[in-house]
Amino acid sequence: MAVYVDLLLLVNFSLNAWALWVTSLVTGMRRRKAALSLASLCGAIYAFGVLTPWAAIFVHPVSKLLLAILMVYLTFRPRLPGKMLTLVAWFLLISCITAGMILGLYTLLLDREVQGTMLAWGDLPLWVVGLALLVLYGTGGRFLGNLENRLVHVANSAHLRAYLEEMEIELEALVDSGNQLVEPLSGRPVIVVALDAVSDMLPPEIVALSRSDSIWEAKLDELATTNLVQRLHFVPFHAVGNERGVLLGVRVDYVEVTCNGRMQRTKGITLAISPVSLSEDNNYQALVPLRLLPTKAAERGA
Numbered sequence: 001m002a003v004y005v006d007l008l009l010l011v012n013f014s015l016n017a018w019a020l021w022v023t024s025l026v027t028g029m030r031r032r033k034a035a036l037s038l039a040s041l042c043g044a045i046y047a048f049g050v051l052t053p054w055a056a057i058f059v060h061p062v063s064k065l066l067l068a069i070l071m072v073y074l075t076f077r078p079r080l081p082g083k084m085l086t087l088v089a090w091f092l093l094i095s096c097i098t099a100g101m102i103l104g105l106y107t108l109l110l111d112r113e114v115q116g117t118m119l120a121w122g123d124l125p126l127w128v129v130g131l132a133l134l135v136l137y138g139t140g141g142r143f144l145g146n147l148e149n150r151l152v153h154v155a156n157s158a159h160l161r162a163y164l165e166e167m168e169i170e171l172e173a174l175v176d177s178g179n180q181l182v183e184p185l186s187g188r189p190v191i192v193v194a195l196d197a198v199s200d201m202l203p204p205e206i207v208a209l210s211r212s213d214s215i216w217e218a219k220l221d222e223l224a225t226t227n228l229v230q231r232l233h234f235v236p237f238h239a240v241g242n243e244r245g246v247l248l249g250v251r252v253d254y255v256e257v258t259c260n261g262r263m264q265r266t267k268g269i270t271l272a273i274s275p276v277s278l279s280e281d282n283n284y285q286a287l288v289p290l291r292l293l294p295t296k297a298a299e300r301g302a
Helices: 005-027 035-050 061-076 081-109 127-152 194-203 203-212 218-227
Strands: 157-164 167-175 190-194 232-239 242-250 254-259 262-267 271-275 286-289
Touching: 005 035, 005 061, 005 081, 005 127, 035 061, 061 242, 081 127, 157 190, 157 286, 167 194, 190 194, 194 254, 194 271, 203 242, 232 271
Parallel strands: 167 286, 190 271
Antiparallel strands: 157 167, 157 254, 190 286, 232 242, 242 271, 254 262
């Protein structure tokens, strides 16, 4: 029996990293690359347990659950038991969906019988894994958005606190199920805020650039002199009516979203600055996506 150690390590590490990364996107939790890599490596090394005389221990469901808890803790370091439970549940769900997609493509495209140890023996072609991840990446965002819109009904409004260095602002927010904006590099969800509501906490250069008709025509080199230059991001958007554009975003230290009496704090969220007001009567100054709401703030509609 041939064991492809390098393949076993590579595939399991990649799939673990994928599942943790998607968990971060879905839950809005900030991840550290080094911590994610360490957790993925732990999971990959664990896979070698099936090759030892103690294989029965490593394949036991309780052992796998403990591994999932360890990987989630290493990646996200949640402080609340409820948050840990939510993260573990999402991680396991995403892992099962990924495994199901891989097995489905394996049986569809290859005339072979599925074996429980195919990752260890090298019977799983890497192109099948890659194709499965591409399919999930291409369809996952839309699927999760539709799932949120159909199954989760939340209050229309939320209270938002954003913290930037030593500054703090409070905004009234509209819960926007259509807000699917993400920061391109990290894939983290974005909160849209009205410029007038946050201008007091921003340098004049950023305020002026946010008001310009096209940020690409502005003097971007002027931003290099601001103390927030490392926090700046450009967030592409696609509005109703096929309007496309780019909003200037500022990454804050953390935000606190309060809804239905519950509060959730999320670190490293980007505020995309809208140069125009978000409501005619200024009842709200921010658009918060569903995934940033407190876990138990969601209520099923009547």
